[in-house]
Amino acid sequence: MQLSLIDLAIFLVYMLGILFFGVSFYFKKGRTTDDYMVGGRKLPAWAIGMSIFATFVSSISFLALPGNAYLGNWNSFVFSLSIPIAAWIAVKFFVPMYRELKSESAYYYLEERFGAWARTYASICYLLTQLARMGTILYLLALPMNALLGWDIATIIIVTGIAVIIYASMGGIEAVIWTDAIQGIVLILGAITCLLILLFSMPEGPGQVISIGQEHGKFSLGSMGISFTASTFWVILIYGLFINLQNFGIDQNYVQRYMSAKTEKEAIKSTWFGSSLYVPVSLLFFFIGTALFAYYQAMPELLPASLQTADAADKIFPYFIVNGLPKGLTGLLIASIFAAGMSTISTSLNSSATVILTDHYKKYINRTSSQKTNFRVLTISAVAMGILSILVSLAMTEVKSALDAWWALSSVFSGGVLGLFLLGYFSRRVKQMEAAIGVVLGLLVIGWMSLTPIFISEGPWISFRNPLHANMTIVVGTLVIFLTGFLLSKVLNGKTR
Template identity: 70%
Template sequence: MVDQIEILDLIIFFGYMAGILLFGISFYFRKNKTPENYVTGGGKLPTWAIGMSIFATFVSSISFLALPGSAYLSNWNSLVFSLTIPIAAYIAIKLFIPLYRKINSVSAYYYLEVRFGSWARTYASVCYLLTQMARMGSILYLLALPMNALLGWDITWIIIITGLSVIIYAALGGIEAVIWTDAIQGIILIAGAILCLLIIISQIPGGVPEAIEVAKAHDKFSLGSLELDFTSATFWVILIYGFVINLQNFGIDQNYIQRYMSAKNEKEAVQSTWFGSLLYVPVSLLFFMIGTALFVYYQSDMNMLPADLQPMEAADKIFPYFIVNGLPTGFTGLLIAAIFAAGMSTISTSLNSSSTIILSDHYKKYISKNPTTSSSFKVLRISALFMGLISIGVALAMTNVTSALDAWWALSSIFSGGVLGLFLLGYMAKNVNKIEALIAVVNGVLLISWMSLSGLVFESSLLEKFQNPLHANLTIVMGTMVIFLTGFLLSGFGRKKNRS
């Protein structure tokens, strides 16, 4: 039977869910609805709201649950990823934002078609859609954990209900619904995370000084080994991976490009990017502090955890367990609402951007070049539904993974397809032609396939020398480098041959 504490928490949580759902749907009834407004908001959205939306897109439930889980399990190695964000954002502000505002296309991949032909645009957009399926699936799975801990509800049904709820308001409300709900949810998740850290610290005997001493004794503040070892998650591996993946996020990810185009002008697009990216760094640090504080808290008495959560492999479930069992009345509902705020904002962003790509890069290109307004809206909403349902399927498959953060990072490396390398090739090597770019992409895909699958294909002891020796996170790095360098060298060879 649900006791009084759980009833109050449920009232807070479901009240929040209902409020966000109704608020998002309300944008469906706005006047002057056009497909352009659906995907860019008419270029009238305020800077702070776009910036908060960029921040909320970064802070998914992957951050809210997986980062504390990572800090609890090991150390602050994954924080290095966050430290590369300002560098990647600076490069995007100098190179990519002016480019997108100049070509004035809602699709992040239109530029690739201009440079290398329609195959490049289609390849990049398919890689993007695959990445979003993996991302939304990971987030939906992590969202289900606290509700499972709170009520004991089946994770499968939690994933399905949550996924359908986000699909409804993201499909109906468009980018305005996404950005404004992101802004609200971003504020809620920051407040919830700060509140949770304060409560954990207050329950540790000895407070902050004791927490620091215990964490130091267990090397919890380490950013990883400084050895030049690229076979494990050293400081350098995460630094390189973080720079490449964040440059890809800010430079070519449709989620972000669509926000650049939603701003009134280039100056406001730059300001919103700085706001969202710089805000994420201290907030991600906050999540690592929560994970370390949880380690110290439970280290004092492991009997506070049930037997199935005492193994370190259960790290992703520790924070949800504390939220349900360690917070005062009412705060549990608030924190679960904050977690759902983080996840729902990212999923709604991905759904809106994915449907935009399906319409602009596939439907308009291969099915109907000039669809009616009615047809465009139908495609956008059906696409959001399709992507949402696929992500629910991915989330159900994620229930068997050990670490959601590691699983997401591995999938994102594979599905990215080295598209950043193709973009940099088009932007920086002006003499590369279509054939040279295509050969470069084929080489990159072959390398990514080998790095991703060699452990399965060459698993016997006789063939293990053919396995990828590098850490899985370097897959995206190597794929990007091979595509760029292959195209660059081929173009140089071609020019030399022509001169001869």
């Protein structure tokens, strides 16, 4: 596939514009580490909300959601329906708590409840998760770019990674939030434009998308049956609730944004805005997938035989972007895909640097470091995490399924930390020992649920394989940690009295 000069120019201008805009914050006079980490606690709610939205949407969402709807139905959209529930819990309990603590770190609270080990454990899990996340996104971003542009995958990974490292490490959270706001707008406009073109390109008009979709059951939200071994409506809803509780409750990416707002009221507004915006936009992506299905059902001659297989579903949208859009719009859509990936990676870089400074450097190395030293640590940390994420991404090229690897790793790390946080917040009598036992037991359960499906597919050990759907891993692991710690505290505290 070859891009026109117009499309290539639009794409390159966008990339350079974002890079220079982000770097410009580095030259802001009188900037402090508080500006770098939380934007001086004075950023507007709408920009923070747009940044929360852009963090939610990665290049995986931009390509995987349409591919998912093209191949199947809207079952995965149920995940988005859980977001308002998680957001309500966040603004009711978590946002006020973090604003009251006034710490840039999401994991300071765990130290207050269970001691330094809990904070260190959670922050290390976060850093490892972010490396896996950034590496996966860089790799998955490079795949469609390789198909669209014909560029070498390793080259795309390195160039994209360096571009994000430059503006995220130099500009700080202000650069991240303002570029996120721009990239979120570009992403939404690109997706809307694409859907409109699909709808009005149908031979019998936009209504044909609805009729073809209904005929093939494309609008179904999944089975309403009570089963935890398949991807039912309830499994996806429960999974989405736990994942989004993790996002809003313990993820440094989100907590830093709560702290960037002027007031608690502004922080709550931004949380509602960012979380609520994702619901209709994810619906837009699913509608694009259904529209693509209807488009190529109505005009099958436009789709090459190589893309008419189930494993090619994720390649349908990139193919349409290059071959079905007018010149100029193709460049905009490619910029949108990059926008989704870059916003997520830049957020992770800034938050990881903040965690390294607050939870490790200032705690264990130099408690009274100067502003100059703090800036140096933040910059070096962001660059180091960026370089490591590029290496992880390059290593992903040797993995059979990057997504499977990411899901397995994220389940292990996120499930353990979420359970510990909920245990500390909702059960005040739990002490260090009960919490530590709960975490160890929970991690063993999460490891069993995550890894046995990968390593046990047949043979005498098949009965030891996790029978539940993969999405239940974080749910079960979190509940094991919470219930273990809670019950142990009841028993041990009773004996003490």
